Amino acid sequence: MNTFWLKHGNGTDRYMYSPSFWPTLTFQLHPDYLLVESGETMTTLSSALWGGGLRQISRFINGKVPLSYHSDNPEEWVKERLATWGFEEEGTVVLxxxxxxxxxxxxxxxxxxxxxxxxxxxxLSNTGRVGKVKSLFSSYLSGTINLFLFLQASLTEAAMINLIMTATEAKCALLQDLGVRTVDGEIATGTTTDSIVLAVQGGKGEEYPHHFAGTATTLGDGVGKAVYAAIKEALAR
Known part of the structure; x- marks a missing residue:
């Protein structure tokens, strides 16, 4: 398992990176957004405001907003941002x-x-504990722990849902291990605005399809460990 930081290069406005085993998956870090492009459409399942649900996606964006961000029409706000950045709306998911x-x-x-x-x-500016959040909101706010999972594998749709459950468990386990607490002193299970994207490249007819992705499976164990490590590294910096 290898860990990498994305950061701005000296004198440049973006940083580029691609995994050694997946050269068509490219990461570009800009001052106000992170762009990931897969080179081909991937089957995605996500909680994203823009491009969420079960979709076919090839462009992934993690957009920066100020701590004071609030919008009564966040979809329109994202649409305007996409136009400013020069990206098509179709085939794009935005956190x-x-x-x-x-x-x-x-x-x-x-x-x-x-x-x-x-x-x-x-x-961790707005930690919460599931079932114990004091203030509830009907409008969309900016995600604070955002996860993108890019996977080359053959998965059923049920296994994709299972994998998101496993990733969420890993996040909760890390926060518990770190002793992260809410403003009321309870162990946090996340922040009140977390979001996740799972993107899968691979057909259901491959030789070894994954039907399950819980913590007792090789896939679920691997994803859980990677999510745990990724969030821990992001918080440690």
Whole structure:
């Protein structure tokens, strides 16, 4: 398992990176967004405001917003940002974060019939504990722990859902191990605005399809460890 930092290069406005085993998956860090392009459409499942749900996506963006960000029409705000950045709306998924994009952590992992890249940004300004959040909001706010999981494997749709559950468990386990607490002193399970994108490259008819992705499977174990490490690195910087 390899860990990489994305950061601005000296005298440049972006930093580029590609995994050694996945050269068509490119990362570009700009001052106000992180761009990941896959070179071909991937099957995605996500909680994203823009491009969320079960989709076919080839462009992934983690957009920077100020800590004071609030929008009564966040979809329109994202649409305007995409136009400003020069990206098409179709085939794009967008997460928002007030976290420092220079804290972006990338983990590579190769395992049992899968290749994985986990990308995380993280901040803890609005921690919460599930079932105990004091203030509730109906509008979308900027995500604080954002996860992108890029996977080369054959997965069923059910296994994709299982994998998101496993990744969420890994996030909760890390925060518990670090002793991260809410303003009320309880162990945090996340922040109130976390988001996740799972992107899969691989057909269902391959020789070794993954039907399960819980913590007792080789795939789930690998994803859990990579997510744990990626968020920990992002928080440590």
């Amino acid at each position: 928002l974060t007030a976290a420092n994009l220079e804290r972006t952590s990338v983990i590579e992992r190769v395992g049992d019939q899968y290749r994985l890249v986990v990308c995380a940004t993280a901040g």
